Structures are given as C-alpha cells and as structure tokens.
Amino acid sequence: MLKIKNLKADIESKSILNNFNLEIKPGEVHAIMGPNGSGKSTLSNILSGKKGYDISGEILFENKNLFELETEERAHKGIFLAFQYPLEIPGVNTNIFLKTSLNAIRKARGEKELDAIEFLKLVKLKAKELKFDEEKLNRQLNVGFSGGEKKKNEILQMSILNPKLSILDETDSGLDIDALKIVADGVNSLRKKDNSFLIITHYQRLLDYIKPDYVHVLMKGKIIKSGGAELALELENKGYENFN
Amino acid sequence: MIEQLKIDFEKLIKNSNFSKKNVEIKRKSFHNFIEKGFPNRREENWKFSDLNQIISKNIKNLSFYNDLSKPNKIDQSIFIDGLEHNKLVFVNGRIEKIEFDYEEKNKIEILDDLVLEKSNDDNNSLLSLNNAFVSKYFKLIVKKNYSLQKPLVIYNITNKDLVSKSINLKVDIFLEENSSLKLVDFSDDKSNTNFINVNYSFDLQKYSILKNYKIDNNSNNNIKYYFNYISQEINSVSEIFLLSSGSEFIKNEINCNLRGKYSSAFVNGIFILNKKKHHEIKTNINHLVENTKSYQLIKGVLEDTSKAVYQGKIFVDSKAQRTNGYQLSKAILLNDNTEFNAKPELEIYADDVKCSHGSASGSLNEDSIFYLMSRGLNYNEAKKLLINGFLLDVVEKITDSEIKNLIKNIMSLKQ
Numbered sequence: 295m296l297k298i299k300n301l302k303a304d305i306e307s308k309s310i311l312n313n314f315n316l317e318i319k320p321g322e323v324h325a326i327m328g329p330n331g332s333g334k335s336t337l338s339n340i341l342s343g344k345k346g347y348d349i350s351g352e353i354l355f356e357n358k359n360l361f362e363l364e365t366e367e368r369a370h371k372g373i374f375l376a377f378q379y380p381l382e383i384p385g386v387n388t389n390i391f392l393k394t395s396l397n398a399i400r401k402a403r404g405e406k407e408l409d410a411i412e413f414l415k416l417v418k419l420k421a422k423e424l425k426f427d428e429e430k431l432n433r434q435l436n437v438g439f440s441g442g443e444k445k446k447n448e449i450l451q452m453s454i455l456n457p458k459l460s461i462l463d464e465t466d467s468g469l470d471i472d473a474l475k476i477v478a479d480g481v482n483s484l485r486k487k488d489n490s491f492l493i494i495t496h497y498q499r500l501l502d503y504i505k506p507d508y509v510h511v512l513m514k515g516k517i518i519k520s521g522g523a524e525l526a527l528e529l530e531n532k533g534y535e536n537f538n
Numbered sequence: 539m540i541e542q543l544k545i546d547f548e549k550l551i552k553n554s555n556f557s558k559k560n561v562e563i564k565r566k567s568f569h570n571f572i573e574k575g576f577p578n579r580r581e582e583n584w585k586f587s588d589l590n591q592i593i594s595k596n597i598k599n600l601s602f603y604n605d606l607s608k609p610n611k612i613d614q615s616i617f618i619d620g621l622e623h624n625k626l627v628f629v630n631g632r633i634e635k636i637e638f639d640y641e642e643k644n645k646i647e648i649l650d651d652l653v654l655e656k657s658n659d660d661n662n663s664l665l666s667l668n669n670a671f672v673s674k675y676f677k678l679i680v681k682k683n684y685s686l687q688k689p690l691v692i693y694n695i696t697n698k699d700l701v702s703k704s705i706n707l708k709v710d711i712f713l714e715e716n717s718s719l720k721l722v723d724f725s726d727d728k729s730n731t732n733f734i735n736v737n738y739s740f741d742l743q744k745y746s747i748l749k750n751y752k753i754d755n756n757s758n759n760n761i762k763y764y765f766n767y768i769s770q771e772i773n774s775v776s777e778i779f780l781l782s783s784g785s786e787f788i789k790n791e792i793n794c795n796l797r798g799k800y801s802s803a804f805v806n807g808i809f810i811l812n813k814k815k816h817h818e819i820k821t822n823i824n825h826l827v828e829n830t831k832s833y834q835l836i837k838g839v840l841e842d843t844s845k846a847v848y849q850g851k852i853f854v855d856s857k858a859q860r861t862n863g864y865q866l867s868k869a870i871l872l873n874d875n876t877e878f879n880a881k882p883e884l885e886i887y888a889d890d891v892k893c894s895h896g897s898a899s900g901s902l903n904e905d906s907i908f909y910l911m912s913r914g915l916n917y918n919e920a921k922k923l924l925i926n927g928f929l930l931d932v933v934e935k936i937t938d939s940e941i942k943n944l945i946k947n948i949m950s951l952k953q
Contacts, residue, residue: 342908342912343911343912344908345908364911364916364917365908365911365912366911366912366914366915366916366917368912369911369912369913369914370914374912375912377909377912380909381903381905381906381909383906383909383910383923383924383927384927384928384931385926385927385928385929385930385931386923386924386926386927391910391913391923394915394919394923395910395913395914395915396914398913398914398915398916398919399913399914402914434927451913455913455914
C-alpha cells in the first residue's frame with residue numbers, strides 16, 4: 295500500500311530525514327517510535343503533503359507517486375493524518391466541517407454525497423462509539439475543546455472518513471488512560487484487511503492497546519531497527535539513549 | 539469645478555420651488571462648501587481617505603445639477619426576495635416609491651416638504667454640499683408605542699444613464715417613545731463614477747429601538763459618503779450593521795450621541811474588499827450621561843490592492859460615570875498589497891468607566907489551511923471556510939433573525 299524509498303527531507307538546509315525506507319502492506323499496523331527531534335512529525339507532514347520541505351526519494355501509495363498529489367487529493371485517495379496538535383478553527387461548526395470533508399472525499403471518489411439526515415445518522419453512531427459528547431459537534435471546530443477532546447475529535451474524523459492509511463501522530467500524548475482506551479478501541483474497530491495504520495509515538499503505552507505488527511525505531515532521521523511488537527518493550531526498558 | 543458648481547446651483551434654485559427660507563439656508567451651505575471644498579487628508583477625519591483626491595482621480599467632470607422632473611423606471615427585479623418589507627425607493631436621487639403596505643397608516647407619518655434646519659454643517663463640507671443640493675428632504679416619524687410590522691428597505695438605485703453626477707439624499711428618522719424600526723439600506727448601482735452623498739439623522743426617543751442594516755454588496759465604481767447622526771434618549775437602543783463591500787469607495791460615518799441614561803449603541807461591520815476598493819468606517823460614540831453602553835466589532839477581509847480604514851472613537855464625558863465602551867477590529871490581509879488602517883481613539887473624562895479597544899491584522903493561517911486540506915477540501919474551499927468562519931461572529935451579532943439570514947445568504951455564509 296505504502297512504499298517509501300530513500301526518502302530524504304530537509305528544511306532550511308537542515309537534514310531531518312535521511313535514507314528513510316518503509317513499506318506498509320494492506321491490513322498492517324506499523325509503529326514508529328523515536329525521541330524528540332528524530333523526524334517523526336516531519337514524516338507524517340510529508341505523507342499528507344505539507345509544503346516547505348526539500349524532498350528527494352520516492353513515496354508510492356497504491357503504486358501512485360504521492361509527490362504528484364496535492365494534500366486534498368491524498369485525502370481523497372484515503373490518506374488520513376490525525377494531527378499531533380489539532381487546529382482550532384473559529385467560526386466553523388464541527389458538524390458542518392465534518393460533512394463538508396466527508397462529501398468532498400465521497401465526491402472525489404465518485405460516491406453519492408450524503409444529505410444532512412444521512413450524515414447526522416452516521417455521525418451520531420460514530421460519536422456514540424467513541425463516547426464523544428454529541429453536543430460538542432455543534433460547536434466551533436476544536437474551539438474550547440480540551441486536549442483529550444481534540445484528539446478524540448481526530449479519531450472521530452478518522453472513523454467517519456474511513457481512510458485506507460491512517461497516520462496517528464502522537465495521538466496518545468495528552469490523553470488520560472480512559473481516553474487512551476477509547477481512542478485505541480476506535481482504531482481497533484477500523485482494523486480491517488484493507489486498512490493500514492502508521493502509529494507515531496514516544497511511548498510504548500498506546501501499543502498495549504493497539505497491537506502493532508511491526509515496530510520501527512527512528513533516530514536522527516533514519517530507521518535504525520525494526521522488529522515485532524516486543525521491540526517496543528525493549529525500547530521502553532532501555533530508553534532511546536542506550537539503544538543501538 | 540467652482541464654475542460648474544455655481545452654474546449648477548443657480549440652475550437648481552431656478553428650476554425648483556424651494557421656499558424662501560430654504561433658499562437662504564441652501565445659499566449659506568453652498569458658500570460653505572465652495573469655501574471648504576471636498577475634504578482632503580489634511581483633515582484628521584480624512585487622513586486615511588483623501589476624498590478630494592479620490593474624486594478627482596475617479597470622476598471626470600463632476601456635475602451637480604440633476605434633472606428630477608421626469609420619473610425613472612424601477613427595475614423591480616432588484617427588490618429583496620423572500621422578505622416582506624416596506625419600501626422607499628430612490629432612483630438616480632429621485633423618490634419613485636413610498637410604500638408602507640404592512641403598517642397601520644396613522645402610526646407613521648412621512649413629511650417631504652420640510653424646511654432645512656440650520657444644521658451644524660460648518661465643519662463638514664459634505665453636509666453643506668448635501669444641504670445645498672438636496673431637492674427633497676424626507677422625514678419619517680414612527681408614532682409612540684408603534685413597532686413597524688415589517689422592515690423598511692430604503693433602496694438607493696442608480697441606473698446606467700447616470701454618469702459623473704453628485705447625488706444628494708437627506709432622510710430623517712424620528713422614533714417616538716417606545717417605538718421601533720428595522721431599516722435596511724440597500725443600494726444597486728448600474729451607473730458609473732458618481733458621487734453619492736447620503737445624510738441620515740436618527741432621533742431615538744426614550745425606549746425606542748433602531749436596527750439599521752446597511753448593505754453595500756453590489757460591485758460598482760461610484761464614490762459614496764453616508765453620514766449617520768444618531769441621538770439617543772433614555773433606554774433607547776441603536777444597532778447598526780454594515781456590510782461594506784461593493785462600492786469603489788464608501789465612507790460610513792456614524793456620529794452617535796448617548797444622551798439618555800441606559801441608552802446603548804452597537805456598531806458591527808464587515809469589509810470584504812478586492813481590486814483597488816477603498817472603504818472606511820468612522821465612528822464617534824459620545825457617552826454623555828451615566829450608565830450608557832457602546833459596542834463596536836469590525837472585521838475585514840482584503841484582497842488584491844484594496845484598503846480598509848476603521849477610525850473608532852469613544853468619547854466619555856465627565857458626567858458619564860459607569861460607561862461601558864468596547865471596540866475591536868480585525869482584518870485578514872490576503873496579500874501584501876492590501877492595507878488595513880485602524881485608529882482607535884478613547885477620550886475619557888470620567889473615572890468610573892469600563893472601556894477597552896483592540897486591533898489586529900494578519901494573513902490567513904497556513905496551518906489551518908493545511909489542516910482543512912488534509913480532510914479533503916481544496917485550497918479555495920479551505921480558504922472560504924476560514925474566511926467565513928472569521929466573519930461569522932460579526933454576522934451573528936445581528937439581532938433580527940430574518941435579516942441575519944438574508945445577510946448570510948447575500949454573503950453566501952449559509953452553512
């Protein structure tokens with residue numbers, strides 16, 4: 295599904311990612327763990343098309359060159375990024391935003407757009423699953439939401455948009471243990487043979503609830519070790535400093 | 539220009555039946571205008587909008603006499619759809635329709651044969667120009683305890699025959715005790731390069747309510763000045779909303795005097811400008827007695843080489859204890875060649891006062907755009923959503939839900 299070959303990314307001639315390689319097959323869950331500044335967020339930004347990086351190498355998503363696609367086209371093709379810091383958008387009603395987003399994606403895929411009633415039915419169901427306070431959906435997008443609510447809102451969007459590849463950028467940070475379980479349940483309910491996940495995190499904690507197929511250790515812009523779920527535990531015990 | 543002015547003025551006097559008293563006042567105002575001319579940037583009030591320059595740049599051979607002897611056709615298609623309303627229709631400066639179909643006839647009164655008052659126009663040459671050249675001067679009186687059933691829309695229409703003219707309108711609105719009026723100003727211009735000068739005076743007796751929504755949305759290259767004088771007695775409320783968008787140049791000046799205790803004034807405005815449009819909102823809110831309140835919120839979205847100016851003044855008299863005054867202005871500049879000038883002014887002589895002001899401008903937040911695009915919206919959709927979100931809270935301040943919806947429709951803000 296996703297193939298990253300020799301990815302190199304600089305920002306203002308500072309090297310962030312270098313000789314980065316990764317392949318994710320349909321249905322797989324990959325976790326990338328790494329210390330601050332190792333390039334984790336840069337990777338998720340590049341995958342979703344954020345501008346401002348000097349990039350070389352290749353990224354194929356379902357055999358299509360990702361660099362030829364704009365941010366919104368990547369979303370249409372099924373790439374979703376759950377932001378580390380979801381933005382507050384004043385004046386934009388959350389429900390309206392969700393509906394606009396879903397219908398933009400459905401339209402691009404040639405599917406029928408949902409009307410208000412169909413949409414509300416869907417959003418109600420998903421909000422209930424995630425124990426997301428429905429009343430908040432009538433508020434301005436993320437404005438006045440707590441850190442945990444913002445993160446849950448990302449997962450709600452993910453579950454409504456039903457992407458093929460979901461990238462979770464430190465979704466666990468700032469979540470209490472109950473919220474963490476809800477978020478993990480949300481992710482697990484979306485795990486299907488065609489849906490893949492890339493989970494970016496500092497801590498092993500989230501991986502107790504979402505069992506990854508592969509764990510990669512990212513240091514200084516490069517994957518230095520890959521393994522199974524047990525690698526996360528090893529990392530947790532040793533710390534990044536003593537790893538290598 | 540002075541020669542033209544003199545010829546046109548004499549022509550007006552000759553061809554109209556003004557009373558002797560009116561002619562006398564008109565002459566005085568005329569001389570005042572001749573002496574002062576159009577305001578320029580040396581005047582503090584006009585420092586960001588040099589009207590003299592704007593007029594000479596945009597209007598060739600401005601003339602001041604307007605033949606009002608023949609009626610003009612009204613293009614009915616421009617009437618606001620889906621809103622039952624009373625109408626006052628001006629076409630090319632001539633009154634063509636007065637229609638109050640929804641109201642009790644003895645509860646409103648319209649006077650049109652008025653003697654000009656010796657208004658204090660000495661310092662405002664545009665009011666002198668208006669006094670000198672206005673042909674009919676209207677006054678609407680809403681009687682005690684009466685609330686108009688439907689809004690009144692004053693249409694100010696100019697059609698394509700009108701070129702390089704100075705058009706002057708003068709309307710007084712008098713709200714008797716405990717009466718109320720919703721007034722919409724709606725302009726439609728198919729004309730080119732005219733100077734349109736409107737002089738409003740609102741007199742709000744105690745417990746009366748004025749809601750005035752000024753919609754300048756249709757693109758045109760006329761130059762406009764709207765002067766709004768508001769006087770408020772005990773417990774009266776004025777609410778002004780401005781959508782300032784369509785004209786090449788428009789300055790809305792609001793001069794509000796809170797003379798009665800517990801009176802309050804709200805001024806909310808939106809600039810949506812592109813090309814080289816230049817708009818200004820200038821307010822003077824005078825808190826003259828205790829326990830009065832004013833609130834001003836102005837937002838702008840500027841594109842291309844457009845320019846917006848907001849000069850907001852709050853004056854608090856030494857008698858005006860427990861005044862509450864607030865003003866905030868914000869602008870989004872969509873490119874580097876736009877300009878937003880905000881000049882907040884607070885002049886406070888009382889000590890028990892709550893007043894605040896603020897202003898901010900900046901570009902669209904690219905991170906927010908990226909966030910929305912990552913959810914499948916293209917750049918323009920994301921931009922539009924952010925801009926609408928930015929402007930929405932000003933529109934939400936409109937207290938009349940029917941007109942709020944109308945304005946949302948006009949701005950395509952409907953979500």
